Amino acid sequence: MEIFRIILVWVLLAFGLFFFMGGVVGVIRLPDAYSRLHASGKVATMGLLGILMGVGVIVPSALPKLLVLGLFISISAPVGSHAIAKADLTYTQLQRQGKRDSSVSGATDQSSVLDAPIESA
Amino acid sequence: MTDSPFIQVALQITLAVLTVLLFPTAYRLYRGPRIADRMLAMDLITTLLASIMVVYAILENQHLLVDIALALSALSFIATLGVGRYVSEGRVF
Numbered sequence: 001m002e003i004f005r006i007i008l009v010w011v012l013l014a015f016g017l018f019f020f021m022g023g024v025v026g027v028i029r030l031p032d033a034y035s036r037l038h039a040s041g042k043v044a045t046m047g048l049l050g051i052l053m054g055v056g057v058i059v060p061s062a063l064p065k066l067l068v069l070g071l072f073i074s075i076s077a078p079v080g081s082h083a084i085a086k087a088d089l090t091y092t093q094l095q096r097q098g099k100r101d102s103s104v105s106g107a108t109d110q111s112s113v114l115d116a117p118i119e120s121a
Numbered sequence: 122m123t124d125s126p127f128i129q130v131a132l133q134i135t136l137a138v139l140t141v142l143l144f145p146t147a148y149r150l151y152r153g154p155r156i157a158d159r160m161l162a163m164d165l166i167t168t169l170l171a172s173i174m175v176v177y178a179i180l181e182n183q184h185l186l187v188d189i190a191l192a193l194s195a196l197s198f199i200a201t202l203g204v205g206r207y208v209s210e211g212r213v214f
Contacts, residue, residue: 006127006128006131009128009131010127013132013135016135016172017135017138020142020172021142024165027146027149027161027165028149033155033158033161036158036161037161040161040162040164044165044168044169048168048171048172051135051172051176054131055175055176058123058179059123059179062184065184065191066175066187069175069190069191069194073168073171076194076195079198079202080198080201080202081164083202083206084161084164086205087160087204087208088155088156088208090209091156091209
């Protein structure tokens with residue numbers, strides 16, 4: 001019986017690590033800010049949930065706290081991603097209207113979202 | 122259960138990989154190029170740190186670190202909202 005739990009722990013931890021690695025690779029390799037937001041927002045949250053499940057199988061007495069942490073992360077991560085995306089979109093629109101100094105963003109990448117057409121919010 | 126060598130090895134591997142993953146994310150934080158990239162890199166670093174804390178808590182049998190991970194992720198959420206508001210509106214409150 002013990003061996004099944006050990007295998008379950010390995011599988012869950014590997015699941016979490018796989019998703020975390022996918023998220024970090026996406027954050028490094030994807031071409032623009034919104035795609036990178038997609039990678040970090042969804043994939044990394046899934047990785048954290050996998051690791052929390054694996055740890056919860058090891059120590060069942062810590063399960064309530066881990067459940068609270070997982071619940072909080074799965075609620076707050078999409079809201080945070082939405083806040084980042086909305087802030088970036090508003091910032092870009094203000095930059096285009098000349099209401100923000102473009103040197104503040106430190107933008108060096110000319111192939112960024114600034115070149116793409118933006119629908120009015 | 123925690124004393125089993127297989128579990129110890131699994132936790133140590135997880136800890137090592139998570140720590141290594143901090144460096145590419147810190148590169149994205151340093152490089153940018155947009156504000157959104159830095160914000161999301163900081164968010165991802167906090168998520169990584171929270172999972173590192175949870176794994177380390179189980180490995181060292183210090184369950185207090187799980188509470189600290191919860192507080193860290195809550196503070197990071199508030200910080201993300203605050204920075205987003207500052208970037209889009211020019212002020213936090």
